[in-house]
Amino acid sequence: xxxxxxxxxxxxxxxxxxxxxxxxxxxxxxxxxxxxxxxxxxxxxxxxxxxxxxxxxxxxxxxxxxxxxxxxxxxxxxxxxxxxxxxxxxxxxxxxxxxxxxxxxxxxxxxxxxxxxxxxxxxxxxxxxxxxxxxxxxxxxxxxxxxxxxxxxxxxxxxxxxxxxxxxxxxxxxxxxxxxxxxxxxxxxxxxxxxxxxxxxxxxxxxxxxxxxxxxxxxxxxxxxxxxxxxxxxxxxxxxxxxxxxxxxxxxxxxxxxxxxxxxxxxxxxxxxxxxxxxxxxxxxxxxxxxxxxxxxxxxxxxxxxxxxxxxxxxxxxxxxxxxxxxxxxxxxxxxxxxxxxxxxxxxxxxxxxxxxxxxxxxxxxxxxxxxxxxx
Amino acid sequence: xxxxxxxxxxxxxxxxxxxxxxxxxxxxxxxxxxxxxxxxxxxxxxxxxxxxxxxxxxxxxxxxxxxxxxxxxxxxxxxxxxxxxxxxxxxxxxxxxxxxxxxxxxxxxxxxxxxxxxxxxxxxxxxxxxxxxxxxxxxxxxxxxxxxxxxxxxxxxxxxxxxxxxxxxxxxxxxxxxxxxxxxxxxxxxxxxxxxxxxxxxxxxxxxxxxxxxxxxxxxxxxxxxxxxxxxxxxxxxxxxxxxxxxxxxxxxxxxxxxxxxxxxxxxxxxxxxxxxxxxxxxxxxxxxxxxxxxxxxxxxxxxxxxxxxxxxxxxxxxxxxxxxxxxxxxxxxxxxxxxxxxxxxxxxxxxxxxxxxxxxxxxxxxxxxxxxxxxxxxxxxxxxxxxxxxxxxxxxx
Numbered sequence: 095x096x097x098x099x100x101x102x103x104x105x106x107x108x109x110x111x112x113x114x115x116x117x118x119x120x121x122x123x124x125x126x127x128x129x130x131x132x133x134x135x136x137x138x139x140x141x142x143x144x145x146x147x148x149x150x151x152x153x154x155x156x157x158x159x160x161x162x163x164x165x166x167x168x169x170x171x172x173x174x175x176x177x178x179x180x181x182x183x184x185x186x187x188x189x190x191x192x193x194x195x196x197x198x199x200x201x202x203x204x205x206x207x208x209x210x211x212x213x214x215x216x217x218x219x220x221x222x223x224x225x226x227x228x229x230x231x232x233x234x235x236x237x238x239x240x241x242x243x244x245x246x247x248x249x250x251x252x253x254x255x256x257x258x259x260x261x262x263x264x265x266x267x268x269x270x271x272x273x274x275x276x277x278x279x280x281x282x283x284x285x286x287x288x289x290x291x292x293x294x295x296x297x298x299x300x301x302x303x304x305x306x307x308x309x310x311x312x313x314x315x316x317x318x319x320x321x322x323x324x325x326x327x328x329x330x331x332x333x334x335x336x337x338x339x340x341x342x343x344x345x346x347x348x349x350x351x352x353x354x355x356x357x358x359x360x361x362x363x364x365x366x367x368x369x370x371x372x373x374x375x376x377x378x379x380x381x382x383x384x385x386x387x388x389x390x391x392x393x394x395x396x397x398x399x400x401x402x403x404x405x406x407x408x409x410x411x412x413x414x415x416x417x418x419x420x421x422x423x424x425x426x427x428x429x430x431x432x433x434x435x436x437x438x439x440x441x442x443x444x445x446x447x448x449x450x451x452x453x454x455x456x457x458x459x460x461x462x463x464x465x466x467x468x469x470x
Numbered sequence: 471x472x473x474x475x476x477x478x479x480x481x482x483x484x485x486x487x488x489x490x491x492x493x494x495x496x497x498x499x500x501x502x503x504x505x506x507x508x509x510x511x512x513x514x515x516x517x518x519x520x521x522x523x524x525x526x527x528x529x530x531x532x533x534x535x536x537x538x539x540x541x542x543x544x545x546x547x548x549x550x551x552x553x554x555x556x557x558x559x560x561x562x563x564x565x566x567x568x569x570x571x572x573x574x575x576x577x578x579x580x581x582x583x584x585x586x587x588x589x590x591x592x593x594x595x596x597x598x599x600x601x602x603x604x605x606x607x608x609x610x611x612x613x614x615x616x617x618x619x620x621x622x623x624x625x626x627x628x629x630x631x632x633x634x635x636x637x638x639x640x641x642x643x644x645x646x647x648x649x650x651x652x653x654x655x656x657x658x659x660x661x662x663x664x665x666x667x668x669x670x671x672x673x674x675x676x677x678x679x680x681x682x683x684x685x686x687x688x689x690x691x692x693x694x695x696x697x698x699x700x701x702x703x704x705x706x707x708x709x710x711x712x713x714x715x716x717x718x719x720x721x722x723x724x725x726x727x728x729x730x731x732x733x734x735x736x737x738x739x740x741x742x743x744x745x746x747x748x749x750x751x752x753x754x755x756x757x758x759x760x761x762x763x764x765x766x767x768x769x770x771x772x773x774x775x776x777x778x779x780x781x782x783x784x785x786x787x788x789x790x791x792x793x794x795x796x797x798x799x800x801x802x803x804x805x806x807x808x809x810x811x812x813x814x815x816x817x818x819x820x821x822x823x824x825x826x827x828x829x830x831x832x833x834x835x836x837x838x839x840x841x842x843x844x845x846x847x848x849x850x851x852x853x854x855x856x857x858x859x860x861x862x863x864x865x866x867x868x
Contacts, residue, residue: 097765353855369860372852378782382856385779389758412751468747 097392099163106160107167109144112304114175120442123178127298131256133179136389141290142211150333151193155205160259162333162398166340166391173344176445178298180216183253184208184292186337187330188215191261195278195318195326204259218248218281218304219327226458228263228327229273233306235264241312242266244287247305254302255292257283259403262306266321280315281306297449329402332410335457336394339417343388344452345446349428350380352443356432373431380427383420390416408470411463418460421450473537480538483514484545496864504548508581518555518579525563525571526579529817532764541717553619554578554585558640561652561700565692574654577638580660586620586636586657588677589701601679603643603651603689610686612643612655617667619674635664639677650697652690655682669678714786717757722750729794731798742798749794752787759783776856785848 099107102386118137126134140333141147150165151157158164166187172181181338189208192200207213224230244264251260260281268275281288287309354377357368367373390413397409417424429436436443454460471479487510489503511517520526520535530538532588559578577583581614585634591600592615620636637657645651657664661682667674692700724746731742763775853859 097762196660353861358859371850371853374857374859375847375849377857377859378849378852381852382779382782386755386759386783389762390755393754393758412754415748415751416755439578464744464747464751467751468744470861 097396099167102204103164103167106149106164107171109173110146110168111174113140113144114171114177118175118177120176120445122299123176124445127178127294131192132294132298132300133256136212137179141179141181142209147181147211148189148209150185151189151205151209153455155201156209156392157205162336162395163392165333166336166395169337170341170344170347170388170391173341173346174348174448176345176348176442176449180214180253180256180299182334182341183217183257184213184215187217187252187334188257188259188261189335190330191217191278191325191326192280192317194329195264195323197318200280200314200317207259213258214253215259215261215331216251216253216302217327218251218254218260218262219331220249220251221247222249226462228331229276229324230271231263231265231276232270233262233264235266235277235279235311237266238310241310242279244306244309244311247303249303251290251302251304253300254283254290254304255300260288260304261317262304262325263327264306268321273324274318275321276324276327277320278317278326280317281309281311285309285311290390295452297452298445299452331457332402332407333398334409335414336391336398338453338456339387339394339413340391342417342421342450343384343391345450346380346384346387346424347419349424349443349446349450350377350384353377353380353428353431367431376427376431380424383423387413387416387420404470408467411467411470414458414463415460415467418454418463421454425450476534477537477541480541481548483510483516484541484547487511488545488547505581507548512580517581518559521559521579525575536760536764540718541851543716544586544722546719546722550584551580552581553587554583557587557701558585561690565688565690565697565700567691569749570654570690580813583638584620584636586618586639586675586677588616588618588639588641590617590619591615592617592676601641601643603645603653603684605646606681606683610684610689611661611681612653612684613681614643614679616641616677616679617674618664618677618747636675641677641679642697645693649694651693652701653684654688654690655684659683677792716780716787717753717760720753720756720784720787720791723795724753727791727795727798739798742794745794745797749787749790752783752790754789756783776850776852778856782848 098117111169117140122134124135126132145158146168148157149160149168151159153159163467169181185208189205192204196204208215219228221232223232232244233244233248235242235244242264244262246264248260248262249460251257254260260454262279262281263276264279265275271432283290287307289305292300292302295301317323354368357373357377358366361368368377390409394406394409394413397406428443431449432441435441438444458466488507509515515526515528516538518526519528519530519538521529523529530727532777539550555578559575562574566574578585588601601612601616603612604612605611616639618636618639638715639655639657639662641655642650655662660683661680663678663680664675667676672868690697728743728746731739738752759775759780763777763780
């Protein structure tokens with residue numbers, strides 16, 4: 095396994111790094127997060143113009159032809175800037191489900207809108223009773239003439255408020271927790287029977303509770319094969335884990351570096367507090383957690399690019415376990431070493447910590463993935 | 471030579487010169503086999519492959535060194551990185567006189583001397599004062615006491631005093647101007663007495679210096695704070711320390727531990743297997759760090775990963791595994807591995823073979839770690855050199 099990068103990968107990394115450093119201030123981010131939309135439409139257009147929204151899609155589908163490594167490099171930089179735009183929900187999750195499960199015709203129809211930035215999308219997979227089990231689906235899809243009728247309830251749909259298109263998991267056969275019998279559907283959020291309750295999340299993103307009551311969709315809305323949607327869903331979620339994990343790596347780097355800088359400046363008892371050995375060791379431990387997470391990020395991304403299977407899934411779960419543990423440690427210590435300031439809204443430290451806390455929960459927390467790792 | 475051909479050559483060398491450690495019944499056999507192994511390494515020029523050619527090394531690239539370490543760990547050979555190599559040699563390369571380099575480096579590369587580091591004062595020193603290098607009758611003499619640390623597998627205190635005891639000491643002392651000074655001494659110097667101090671692995675010695683004569687040529691030119699800083703990080707800025715590749719040895723331990731846990735399931739098995747999964751996740755992390763340490767530089771990886779990171783991670787993982795092993799062995803954590811092999815044939819644990827084997831492996835793994843960690847926390851080095859936090863403030867300075 096080789097952790098070196100191609101010239102294209104380095105160029106992609108540098109362009110996003112430059113954008114985050116020069117055009118994405120924390121103050122602007124906060125202002126955009128508090129706006130009606132919840133993010134900046136201008137930034138989204140910039141992402142599209144620079145080709146970033148097409149990074150994980152094949153050139154045949156109009157994308158950049160990148161893989162897990164490219165997505166990971168992008169998301170790490172997004173983590174540095176605490177980027178609020180819904181890249182994860184639209185491109186990685188909804189786009190990923192279509193990419194892995196959809197027919198060529200569906201990809202040709204649906205992906206261009208995601209790549210050019212005109213379509214906002216969301217993956218509606220979670221349900222209140224399911225916790226982190228992707229196969230625990232009670233939303234039903236009943237055959238009705240040439241199409242289907244969807245009934246059910248989807249919880250915490252990321253980017254639900256802005257989405258024009260949902261990719262919904264629904265049960266067409268089998269028992270509540272069977273992996274077989276789950277079908278993915280593309281649903282227009284304006285279709286009759288779709289209702290939402292929107293809200294902000296702790297980390298300043300937006301989500302919705304989505305109710306589906308007698309929502310009629312045609313047969314073309316089925317993503318891939320009827321009853322075989324679980325595989326595409328699981329792969330899209332694993333790519334989502336790599337994405338948020340990489341974002342967490344970026345968040346942790348920002349946190350430990352800002353903490354080191356703060357401790358070099360802040361004086362107490364007549365000297366910089368960064369001179370005290372106990373604090374130095376704590377900062378080294380933060381640095382170690384970051385380096386550890388970053389290394390597992392590379393390993394997980396490369397395993398995914400080698401081919402999606404058990405080894406890739408194990409690497410993804412190992413990465414998620416590490417992220418959960420490290421994110422908590424780095425976030426808590428960053429807040430603590432900043433003292434009271436670490437708790438304030440105007441300082442970015444607490445916001446990074448909130449994002450890290452949410453990332454641990456997204457797609458299964460550390461305990462869940464430790465069990466998955468052991469079972470694979 | 472291709473990479474595969476080289477690996478085959480290395481494997482053949484290991485097979486020829488290192489027996490399966492489980493087949494060695496007595497601790498003394500292990501030590502003697504270790505000495506034969508080190509001699510074979512020296513004879514074929516592989517004792518210090520990471521050193522520059524001019525100093526007797528092979529200047530192997532990192533990837534080759536890593537592969538070499540991996541193969542050795544799979545065969546459970548003695549540690550490749552001795553105290554002499556990881557501490558004394560880098561210090562000499564940077565700060566030794568030409569004469570000291572010419573003599574001592576060659577000696578280290580040949581495994582001709584077993585070094586011990588006499589840097590620390592014993593807590594219960596009779597004098598309660600630092601060891602002194604002072605003017606005697608027309609010569610410099612050393613007076614005081616030290617606790618000296620020796621390489622675990624080269625220096626045995628389980629045997630009578632013989633070739634396995636340290637033969638040379640690097641000693642730290644204050645001179646008449648209260649400046650820290652380091653000198654090298656033969657263990658058989660008149661006035662020097664040495665006695666093993668009981669501990670888990672028998673690597674420590676109590677040393678008394680009763681006016682031991684020290685020649686000027688045996689004193690390092692570097693003194694004072696510069697000497698202390700160099701001792702704290704002897705390989706700073708050099709490429710003279712083997713890149714760490716601990717993961718392969720640890721992977722072997724975890725494999726045996728999993729087998730052991732599955733032999734006879736009990737009511738704690740599920741919990742222990744869950745903890746084992748956590749250790750396996752940590753192992754993946756260590757492997758990823760090792761691969762990163764070998765990777766070429768790029769925009770994403772602009773700096774080489776410091777070896778202290780690998781050392782810290784490996785230590786943490788060993789602690790995790792040690793705890794898990796104790797928990798999984800139950801009462802069979804009590805028997806002493808060396809005592810078992812000395813008084814019994816075969817394993818005494820009726821559940822099977824793995825328990826005793828993993829206990830022995832844990833012990834060896836800890837010995838390797840102790841040999842690389844000689845009193846300073848790697849976190850101090852990372853704080854100073856990597857995070858740029860400067861030297862720490864010690865309590866007595868405040």
